[in-house]
Amino acid sequence: xxxxxxxNYSYEVYQSLDSLSKIDQELLLEAKKALINAYAPxxxxxxxxxxxxxxxxxxxxxxxxxxxxxxxLCAERVAIFYASSQYPDKKIIAIAVSVKSKNQIINTxxxxxxxxxxxxxxxxxxxxxxxxxxxxxxxxxVFISPSVSNLLPLLFSSKNLV
Ligand code: THU
Numbered sequence: 379x380x381x382x383x384x385x386n387y388s389y390e391v392y393q394s395l396d397s398l399s400k401i402d403q404e405l406l407l408e409a410k411k412a413l414i415n416a417y418a419p420x421x422x423x424x425x426x427x428x429x430x431x432x433x434x435x436x437x438x439x440x441x442x443x444x445x446x447x448x449x450x451l452c453a454e455r456v457a458i459f460y461a462s463s464q465y466p467d468k469k470i471i472a473i474a475v476s477v478k479s480k481n482q483i484i485n486t487x488x489x490x491x492x493x494x495x496x497x498x499x500x501x502x503x504x505x506x507x508x509x510x511x512x513x514x515x516x517x518x519x520v521f522i523s524p525s526v527s528n529l530l531p532l533l534f535s536s537k538n539l540v
Pocket of ligand 1: 418421423424425440441442443450451452453454488489490491494
């Protein structure tokens, strides 16, 4: 019989933005502001992301699409790559993500895609510190994961790269 490895993951569910801590509310509001400048003419699905550094500084990004569809990039990666390119030594402690669609009001939080989880997890490993992930729709509940790797079991990391 093979050995069976199991795991579990958890995230918090808040009823609305109002139930969050002040700093989480602020970060989410920055993500909501950031999505206004998203370039999403193909999907009409605008995503904003706000990265919080340990010293309280916040930087933002949004999704950038392209006529050659796979050449575009998600908001989370635009934001985290911008964060790391401008402030490589600042520890990242949280990222908030918000969305808005032209098609309908989104009342459920949108979790980051697998590629973004992989990209975000890199910085948890780099700084040996969890990045809280705050996810929201336009309205309704807000999900908070205590870390990114919590949502990415058996992730590939530099430890595998020998
Ligand atoms: N998108 C993000 O920016 N973040 C996500 O977590 C999921 C998807 C973008 C990519 C594309 O521009 C649009 O949303 C539709 O997939």
